[in-house]
Amino acid sequence: xxxxxxxxxxxxxxxxxxxxxxxxxxxxxxxxxxxxxxxxxxxxxxxxxxxxxxxxxxxxxxxxxxxxxxxxxxxxxxxxxxxxxxxxxxxxxxxxxxxxxxxxxxxxxxxxxxxxxxxxxxxxxxxxxxxxxxxxxxxxxxxxxxxxxxxxxxxxxxxxxxxxxxxxxxxxxxxxxxxxxxxxxxxxxxxxxxxx
Numbered sequence: 001x002x003x004x005x006x007x008x009x010x011x012x013x014x015x016x017x018x019x020x021x022x023x024x025x026x027x028x029x030x031x032x033x034x035x036x037x038x039x040x041x042x043x044x045x046x047x048x049x050x051x052x053x054x055x056x057x058x059x060x061x062x063x064x065x066x067x068x069x070x071x072x073x074x075x076x077x078x079x080x081x082x083x084x085x086x087x088x089x090x091x092x093x094x095x096x097x098x099x100x101x102x103x104x105x106x107x108x109x110x111x112x113x114x115x116x117x118x119x120x121x122x123x124x125x126x127x128x129x130x131x132x133x134x135x136x137x138x139x140x141x142x143x144x145x146x147x148x149x150x151x152x153x154x155x156x157x158x159x160x161x162x163x164x165x166x167x168x169x170x171x172x173x174x175x176x177x178x179x180x181x182x183x184x185x186x187x188x189x190x191x192x193x194x195x196x
Contacts, residue, residue: 027054028063029083036078038118038152039094044070047084059085076118094118094151100174101151101166104181104188108161112190116153116165121191124148124167124177129185146173147191 033048047070049063060083061069072089095101104124116122126144148167156163165188169177180186 025053026051027060029054030061030063030066030069032078032080032082032084034080036074038074038077040074042070042072042074042089046078050083052083058083059087061086061089095168098171099168100171102148102169102174102177102181104165104167104177104186106163106165106188108156108163110187111156111161111163112188114190116150116163118150118152120150122148122150122167123189123191124169124173124180125187125189126180127185127187129183144176146177148173148177 028049028051031048031050032046034046036042036046044066047066049066054060069084069089072091073094074088075090075094076088078084078088102124124146146169148169151166151168153166154164167177167188177186
């Protein structure tokens with residue numbers, strides 16, 4: 001009986017030691033507690049803390065660095081319940097100096113099957129309006145294009161399926177692209193990755 005008691009005490013002690021070891025390896029990290037849109041400035045109300053057993057392969061912002069994250073912008077859309085990674089925040093505005101933001105509404109048949117993500121390079125292409133014919137000698141010339149970068153893409157609007165894409169262009173090209181949008185003569189084309 002004494003030997004059995006000693007064995008049970010030893011087993012209990014070993015279990016407590018393992019539990020303490022696991023608790024000791026936990027790390028305080030920053031979590032997202034509410035929806036944050038791309039480009040939105042992070043506040044303390046958007047973020048929380050959690051204690052987890054963190055795998056070294058997982059890159060998460062440590063709770064000690066919370067103050068350094070507040071005031072930065074979300075580089076991607078952030079969802080509640082997720083860990084905050086360093087790559088998901090930026091100190092830079094998503095629209096840089098010398099750029100303009102052009103909102104483009106895309107009908108369901110114009111939306112690429114490839115998901116549009118912030119930072120993705122695109123080309124804005126000017127196409128003739130439907131029913132318009134060009135009989136000039138320049139009709140065979142390549143269409144006018146404007147280079148741009150996706151800043152944000154909305155979800156499909158209920159009923160219409162229209163997706164609004166915010167595209168950053170140079171300040172010189174912004175008014176031209178906006179005029180194409182207004183005339184319904186603009187199409188969005190995805191650029192090849194890394195320009196290849």
